[in-house]
Amino acid sequence: MTTDKTETQERATEVISQKRRKSKTNEEYFAALQAPIEYKWKVLNVMKSSNKCTVIPYNDARQIQQRFDDVFGGANWENTYDPETGAASISVLINDTRITKTDVGTEDENPRVSKNARYKGRASDAFKRAAVLFGVGRDKYNIGTKVLSYDVLSKCPKTASGKKLYGGEQLTLYMNGLNESMGLLMQIWNKNKELHEDPEFLEVMTKAKKLLK
Numbered sequence: 001m002t003t004d005k006t007e008t009q010e011r012a013t014e015v016i017s018q019k020r021r022k023s024k025t026n027e028e029y030f031a032a033l034q035a036p037i038e039y040k041w042k043v044l045n046v047m048k049s050s051n052k053c054t055v056i057p058y059n060d061a062r063q064i065q066q067r068f069d070d071v072f073g074g075a076n077w078e079n080t081y082d083p084e085t086g087a088a089s090i091s092v093l094i095n096d097t098r099i100t101k102t103d104v105g106t107e108d109e110n111p112r113v114s115k116n117a118r119y120k121g122r123a124s125d126a127f128k129r130a131a132v133l134f135g136v137g138r139d140k141y142n143i144g145t146k147v148l149s150y151d152v153l154s155k156c157p158k159t160a161s162g163k164k165l166y167g168g169e170q171l172t173l174y175m176n177g178l179n180e181s182m183g184l185l186m187q188i189w190n191k192n193k194e195l196h197e198d199p200e201f202l203e204v205m206t207k208a209k210k211l212l213k
Contacts, residue, residue, distance in 0.1 A: 029094050032071045034135035037063055039143070041175040042168055043157060046150055053150040053157050055175065057140045061124050064131045068092070079130075081123050088126035090134065103129035143179065185209065 039057035046053045068077045068090070076093040086107070091100040105126030107118045132138050148165075149158040157165045165171045185208055195201040 024095075026094055029071060029092075030135055033067065034138065036139060037067060037137055038176060039137075039140055039172070040168060041172045043171070044145060048150075048152055051150050051152060052147055054145045054147055055157060055171065056145050057143050057175070059128065059137045059140070061127055064128060064136055067136055068131075079127055081126060083119070083123075086122050086126055088123065088130045090127070090130045092134070101130050101133035103133060105129060146175065 037059055039059060040063075041055050041057055044054045044056045072092055072094075077091065079088060079090050081088045085104065087102050087104045089100050089102040091098055103126060105122040105124070105128075107122040113121075128137070149160075149162070150156070151158050151164055154164055154166075156167075157171055159165065159174055165174055185205070189196075189205060192201065
């Protein structure tokens with residue numbers, strides 16, 4: 001009986017992939033999981049009295065699923081969810097050893113959100129929290145919340161220059177660009193410690209930081 005060529009190639013690819021995965025150390029796996037993921041941004045809270053809003057970075061479930069697929073391959077990790085406890089468990093296979101981490105999600109208490117949406121939200125939240133235990137997306141806690149101007153009439157955040165940010169995509173593009181710029185600014189500051197007492201350097205850095213707020 002002749003083995004189909006395509007099937008043979010697929011088997012060979014899987015064997016090679018497994019060997020490559022087994023050659024990694026646990027530290028290398030976790031480093032790959034903890035590598036930065038581009039964050040999405042959303043409005044957390046609106047302070048109409050001051051025309052301000054707070055925004056937070058987040059990752060959706062599909063981004064996290066893709067990270068586990070990239071690191072382990074689709075066949076070497078799994079997620080289970082217990083609707084009674086609201087707990088999600090993620091199990092990964094590292095060098096023939098299965099590692100499982102579990103966390104519990106929270107349900108949206110907004111009465112305007114449908115019961116089905118609340119159920120899905122709790123499951124998704126539990127999955128993302130379990131992923132954080134592996135280090136996926138953990139660095140977003142170092143970023144924290146940010147404050148932006150808010151246009152009450154248009155119901156959307158605004159940039160420092162007053163441009164309205166309609167929808168999550170525009171907000172995400174703006175905030176990710178802003179954080180990248182702030183990161184570069186801090187690199188300049190840290191690499192030029194000998195200039196920290198220089199009035200001209202301090203003035204330039206102060207003005208730059210104000211523009212990025």
